[in-house]
Amino acid sequence: MGRIRKKTLIKNVIAEDMSKDHLAVYEMLDAPKHDEDIASELNVKATIVRTILNDLHKNSLVEYDRSKNKKTGWYTYKWKRREEEKVLEYVKEYLEQKLSKLTENLNYEKSGTMFSCSCRKVPFDIAMESEFVCPKCNDRYEEFDNSDEIDRLVSEMAEVKELLELT
Numbered sequence: 214m215g216r217i218r219k220k221t222l223i224k225n226v227i228a229e230d231m232s233k234d235h236l237a238v239y240e241m242l243d244a245p246k247h248d249e250d251i252a253s254e255l256n257v258k259a260t261i262v263r264t265i266l267n268d269l270h271k272n273s274l275v276e277y278d279r280s281k282n283k284k285t286g287w288y289t290y291k292w293k294r295r296e297e298e299k300v301l302e303y304v305k306e307y308l309e310q311k312l313s314k315l316t317e318n319l320n321y322e323k324s325g326t327m328f329s330c331s332c333r334k335v336p337f338d339i340a341m342e343s344e345f346v347c348p349k350c351n352d353r354y355e356e357f358d359n360s361d362e363i364d365r366l367v368s369e370m371a372e373v374k375e376l377l378e379l380t
C-alpha cells in the first residue's frame with residue numbers, strides 16, 4: 214500500500230511541477246533507453262525528448278550513461294531513472310515549497326479584512342490608500358468574506374502535510 218501511494222505521489226508531482234509530457238518520458242524509463250528510442254515510441258521529435266530529459270535531469274530524477282560510437286565518433290546517451298530515494302527527495306522539496314507558499318497565502322488572507330472590486334482582491338491598507346476605489350477598474354472596493362478561501366487553504370495544507378509524510 215505505501216509503495217503504491219509513493220509511486221502515485223511521484224507521478225502526480227512530476228505532472229504538476231513539470232508536465233504530463235515529462236511524466237510520459239519518465240514512465241518510459243522503467244528500463245534504460247536511448248533518447249531516440251523514447252522519441253520513436255512516443256512518436257515525438259527527439260529534440261523534444263532531449264529537452265524533457267534535461268529538465269528531468271536538472272531535478273535529479275534521471276541519469277545517463279554516455280558512450281562513444283567508435284565508427285561515427287558520436288556520443289550516445291542511455292537514460293535511466295534514479296533510485297526512488299533520490300526521486301523522493303525531489304518530491305519532498307516540491308511539497309515543502311508548496312506548503313510554504315500555502316502558508317504565505319494563508320497568512321496573507323488572515324492578515325485582516327479583505328476587499329474586492331471587479332478585477333481583484335486587496336487587503337485593507339491597499340484599499341484605504343486609494344480611498345476604497347480601485348485605480349484599475351474604478352469600482353468601489355467592497356468588504357470581501359474570505360472564510361471559504363481560508364478553509365480551502367487550511368485543508369490543502371493538511372493534504373500536503375499528509376503527503377510529506379510519505380516522502
Ligand SMILES: [Zn+2]
Nearest residue numbers: 330332347350
Ligand atoms: Zn479593480
